[in-house]
Amino acid sequence: MKLKHSLFTRREFLNGLLGGWLGALLASFLYPVIKFVFPPTREPDQVILPFADFRDMSPGSVKNFLWGTKPGILKKKDDGSYMAFVGVCTHLDCNVSYLEDQRKFFCACHDGWYDENGLNIGGPPPRPLRRLFLSIEGEDLIIKREGGERAEDQ
Amino acid sequence: MKTGIQSWLDERFGLSIITKFLKEKTVPQHKHSIWYYTGSAILLFFTIQIITGFMLVFYYKPTPEGANESVARIMTEVPLGWIIRSVHSWSASFMIAFVFIHLLSPWLSKSYRKPRELTWMSGVFLLVFSLLSGFTGYLLPWDDLSLSATKVGTDIPRSIPLVGVWVTKFLRGGEDVTGDTLTRFFGFHVSIIPVFMFILLAVHIYLIQKQGMSLPLSAEAKKEKVREIPFWPNFVYREMIVWLLLLGILFSLAIFFPPSLEKAAELMAPAPEGIKPEWYFLFLFQTLKIFPAKIFFLPGDTLAVLLILLAGILFFSLPLIDNKPAERKGKIITIIALVLIVYAVVMTVWSLL
Numbered sequence: 001m002k003l004k005h006s007l008f009t010r011r012e013f014l015n016g017l018l019g020g021w022l023g024a025l026l027a028s029f030l031y032p033v034i035k036f037v038f039p040p041t042r043e044p045d046q047v048i049l050p051f052a053d054f055r056d057m058s059p060g061s062v063k064n065f066l067w068g069t070k071p072g073i074l075k076k077k078d079d080g081s082y083m084a085f086v087g088v089c090t091h092l093d094c095n096v097s098y099l100e101d102q103r104k105f106f107c108a109c110h111d112g113w114y115d116e117n118g119l120n121i122g123g124p125p126p127r128p129l130r131r132l133f134l135s136i137e138g139e140d141l142i143i144k145r146e147g148g149e150r151a152e153d154q
Numbered sequence: 155m156k157t158g159i160q161s162w163l164d165e166r167f168g169l170s171i172i173t174k175f176l177k178e179k180t181v182p183q184h185k186h187s188i189w190y191y192t193g194s195a196i197l198l199f200f201t202i203q204i205i206t207g208f209m210l211v212f213y214y215k216p217t218p219e220g221a222n223e224s225v226a227r228i229m230t231e232v233p234l235g236w237i238i239r240s241v242h243s244w245s246a247s248f249m250i251a252f253v254f255i256h257l258l259s260p261w262l263s264k265s266y267r268k269p270r271e272l273t274w275m276s277g278v279f280l281l282v283f284s285l286l287s288g289f290t291g292y293l294l295p296w297d298d299l300s301l302s303a304t305k306v307g308t309d310i311p312r313s314i315p316l317v318g319v320w321v322t323k324f325l326r327g328g329e330d331v332t333g334d335t336l337t338r339f340f341g342f343h344v345s346i347i348p349v350f351m352f353i354l355l356a357v358h359i360y361l362i363q364k365q366g367m368s369l370p371l372s373a374e375a376k377k378e379k380v381r382e383i384p385f386w387p388n389f390v391y392r393e394m395i396v397w398l399l400l401l402g403i404l405f406s407l408a409i410f411f412p413p414s415l416e417k418a419a420e421l422m423a424p425a426p427e428g429i430k431p432e433w434y435f436l437f438l439f440q441t442l443k444i445f446p447a448k449i450f451f452l453p454g455d456t457l458a459v460l461l462i463l464l465a466g467i468l469f470f471s472l473p474l475i476d477n478k479p480a481e482r483k484g485k486i487i488t489i490i491a492l493v494l495i496v497y498a499v500v501m502t503v504w505s506l507l
Contacts, residue, residue, distance in 0.1 A: 037324060038320070038323055038324065039327055039328050039334065041328035041329045041330075043329065064422060066422065068329075068330075069328065069329060069330040069332050069421070070329075070330055070422075071421075071422040071423075071424075087424075089425075091455060092305070092306040092309040092310065092442070092455065093305045093306065093308075093309035093312075093330075093331075094302055094305050094306060094424075094425040094429075095302075095305075095422065095423060095424045095425050096424060096425075097424030097425075107425060108302075108424065108425040108426060108427040108428070108429060109302055109305075109306055109425045109429050110306075110442065110443045111443070124442070124443065124445060124446070124454060124455065126448065126453045126454065126455060
């Protein structure tokens with residue numbers, strides 16, 4: 001039945017109401033399912049490491065640390081300052097290694113190369129390695145995601 | 155003659171509809187009928203996967219601490235464990251090889267033409283799930299190689315605009331490949347993927363029974379009737395000969411070339427050199443490897459992934475695109491198919507060099 005000035009019949013109206021309600025019900029079931037499937041993993045804002053572990057590194061060498069669920073790489077430069085990277089290739093996420101004799105970072109998965117400052121110089125990597133920010137406060141080596149100086153002269 | 159139990163069951167299930175159908179089913183005989191045997195070969199390997207999979211699950215531990223060790227235990231301590239794993243691993247390769255062969259037949263003989271479009275499409279989904287099954291299974295031994303391969307494989311969808319990041323997160327169970335990924339892949343491998351495959355197989359096989367075997371265009375064009383043999387028992391017996399042959403090859407390979415097991419994966423260790431995915435992903439692997447970092451202004455990996463995705467969508471909708479198989483368009487599509495096959499083979503060989 002349709003009233004004279006109505007845009008839709010009573011049945012259409014009720015079907016729409018029911019359909020909308022069912023849709024909303026389904027959405028309210030799907031929401032927790034989707035929430036459940038994606039676990040909350042955030043990369044850390046900072047990690048604090050005992051500086052004593054890294055003080056005696058020889059210049060030009062690297063040492064690994066844990067950056068959340070990724071490997072971090074701390075590199076001591078020739079002038080004694082430090083740089084920190086996320087040691088993950090920017091191409092397809094493999095862990096990179098540092099070849100000390102060649103002074104390059106290398107990703108074995110697809111033959112990707114970075115220079116000693118993490119700049120992509122060969123193979124498929126589209127971007128330089130991600131730099132992290134580091135500072136030394138007392139006995140602590142603090143490595144941060146962002147903010148602060150990219151304190152290379154510490 | 156029906157026994158008492160048979161007629162008792164039939165009264166309740168009504169199974170005589172199916173047995174009557176199978177008795178009357180025929181299979182055409184022509185020079186291309188060898189393709190008809192590829193489907194049941196896949197079913198054979200799928201069944202082996204399920205049985206050996208059930209067995210492996212009795213000993214396998216899907217945790218980062220236990221996985222590698224439990225596979226090592228299956229290989230060394232469990233009575234005949236090594237051969238069960240070896241058969242599972244080889245049968246996976248055989249199954250996927252036959253899936254590739256099986257999909258060439260409707261592609262080259264155009265049997266996906268009306269009304270068999272949905273048979274093709276359900277088949278493409280089965281292909282995707284077979285590949286996913288192989289991909290998720292590859293991680294389960296949890297060694298260096300499988301970890302790196304999984305990192306790369308799960309990072310590939312990231313380049314898809316909008317949804318990519320979420321797909322990667324969904325597959326990994328977080329930002330990175332961790333122990334959570336292993337648990338999740340185990341779940342995909344042993345329950346989620348098989349359930350979908352069973353449903354798709356039911357649809358696929360139903361459609362084939364509903365529509366009967368397709369004839370190649372050349373056989374269809376001839377006026378005289380094509381010779382047919384009964385499905386039961388003539389065709390089934392011939393299939394069984396093929397199965398016995400394949401089983402012989404499978405077990406021989408499984409006994410003489412069991413799969414290796416590297417040392418347990420370390421999440422923070424650099425990727426080992428010479429990582430390779432399973433052979434059926436090599437052509438994609440090589441494609442990704444040769445794409446430069448930048449093409450014009452676009453990042454190369456994004457472009458490669460988008461191209462692969464586009465190719466997948468075109469492949470899925472092939473019956474709709476190739477709607478005039480006997481005409482020029484159909485012939486061009488056949489040539490493209492042949493070019494793509496050559497491309498896949500060349501890329502695979504190149505990546506092995």
